Amino acid sequence: MVNNITHPILIVDENRCKNNIKRMAKKAVSAACEFRPHFKTHQSAEIGEWFRKEGVTAITVSSVSMAEYFHHNGWNDITIAFPLYPAQLYGLIKLNKSCKLRLFVNSADDVEMLSKYLIKPFRVYIELDTGYSRSGVYHKDKNLINSIIAACDSKENVRFHGFYVHHGGTYKAINKYDIEEIIAPTLSIFKEFKSLYEGVKFSLGDTPSASVLTDFVSVDELTPGNFVFYDWMQTKIGSCSLEDVALFAMLPVAQISLNKNQAIVHGGAVHLSKDFVETNAIKNYGQVVSISSTSVNTEPIFLSSLSQEHGILEGELENIGSSVIICPIHSCLTANLHSYYTTTDGRRIEKRVLS
């Protein structure tokens, strides 16, 4: 295991990460779903290669600049899972020349605009709002849906691919049965739409559903992202066990006040993000665990507060060493704050940095 760190670092457990990828890829195959994993969580060309070894050839990203990064790293079939806005055209025109694109549209006007500027054929999804109310087209707005599909059908270079749902509601589930209950209405809408819109595809984006559902009969594509690492929030939701978590923050211990059951670590909001889970009005910004090759044990120590670079550890600190291993609350945001990962045996893995 890595030791003697001079500053906060992120540790990737390569075996667990590869197992997470393999498991989800197999699940997609056995569910007869296309697997187009979301790469916004890891944002790393090297970890992308681990997906390629499992047969993945197409991916999902959340911005034009993220698409550019992965296209530059050899990915040529990319969904940009974010609502289209006109200023994205600058990047899309260039990407469209050498990369198969799938884009989100919210209106016939969006289709018009894309069709005019993107020369080579591309596909579009309608992002369907099935109740989560973040973005997309409300599922009952059939007039709008039909007008978008009609606009696609009228264009030589546009193909309507299908409906995409990211139901963020499952991230607020309290257990795996709750996940199933939250996603059930979406699956019913998929069934209804299957009979209305022949030949189109249905895509499901959230990690909790992809992790716990066993019946994907109305789903054609899975695009989860977080599962590559999972995190403390996902263990609480029931998407995974602690043994599946593949990303950790290793933080130097800076000051111990045993009499207060409190220690300061070098690890704050700029290393972990300010996401937290709350239980009985106690906020947890990061859970201390001990990891080895075969087990993960939760220690009764957690980060109770974060400032920019300081983290406050609370709990049973008697056996604390010179650093702690933290299971991050939300791995997507934690990973985004770092420019590289370190494997458990000390190898450096580069990743995309802020653009």
Added chain:
Amino acid sequence: MVNNITHPILIVDENRCKNNIKRMAKKAVSAACEFRPHFKTHQSAEIGEWFRKEGVTAITVSSVSMAEYFHHNGWNDITIAFPLYPAQLYGLIKLNKSCKLRLFVNSADDVEMLSKYLIKPFRVYIELDTGYSRSGVYHKDKNLINSIIAACDSKENVRFHGFYVHHGGTYKAINKYDIEEIIAPTLSIFKEFKSLYEGVKFSLGDTPSASVLTDFVSVDELTPGNFVFYDWMQTKIGSCSLEDVALFAMLPVAQISLNKNQAIVHGGAVHLSKDFVETNAIKNYGQVVSISSTSVNTEPIFLSSLSQEHGILEGELENIGSSVIICPIHSCLTANLHSYYTTTDGRRIEKRVLS
């Protein structure tokens, strides 16, 4: 004003920022305080030069790597305002060769260790915990304090400089009178210590106190950082007016649902951070403002929710354009998420990126 952005960017109002620097530098002079501003908020060599023009020659940072960045950019007198831990020695040994350092120690052992490895003379502060209980030595622990000072006095290369307080409690103030009330016990402790420890210096780190206090009679040094930009939280606390805020996020509008009084912007936790202010159980992750050269008006629109790249705007959206200008909740964390700033007239200002 900048327009036609292709992705979320940060806007720095150069005039306001320079005014903030000038005002605080003048305040320090008239209070007979050394001004050692904290550079963790802006993290930019170019903005550092704006401080130099106001006579600043010494700075404060929050990590060894941040010290390395600024030393590389011509700063040769740096306080590292973070508790010492042994693994920092790798970087400190190198910095000590060419940069005047002021370091935090929590024990006589810390002094021993530093004295052994850092060849050239350096100064140390005791970070004093005056009640905020984050880090440092509790102010009543005179035995510990005296042992640290004695250890310094016994070393040729170590000089005990004084006491440093960052009282994070003022960031939870509800108005400027509250700030004064929260910091008053710290100032009393300074007064008591002045009679106990002759010739030592007293340093105050928080932006709210530096902004609103008028009597700095027991303070010898001011090291605020956030004031360079201020933010929405500081306007709520009463540290500044909205006209002083010098950092904004400009976010493309991606999708408008007027019937829901809701819009999606490209701007999420990876562009703003998850810090929020809460009023009547409503969370605000970013306040929409319109900025011009002379005024700032708050619009009745705010970010009610953030995911990784999506922000949800709520409010009166009738006149919304293709982008919005957001006053960030906590500018230190927002700035940290970007690799550059854009001035209001479109010039790019480089900054430190994640290390």
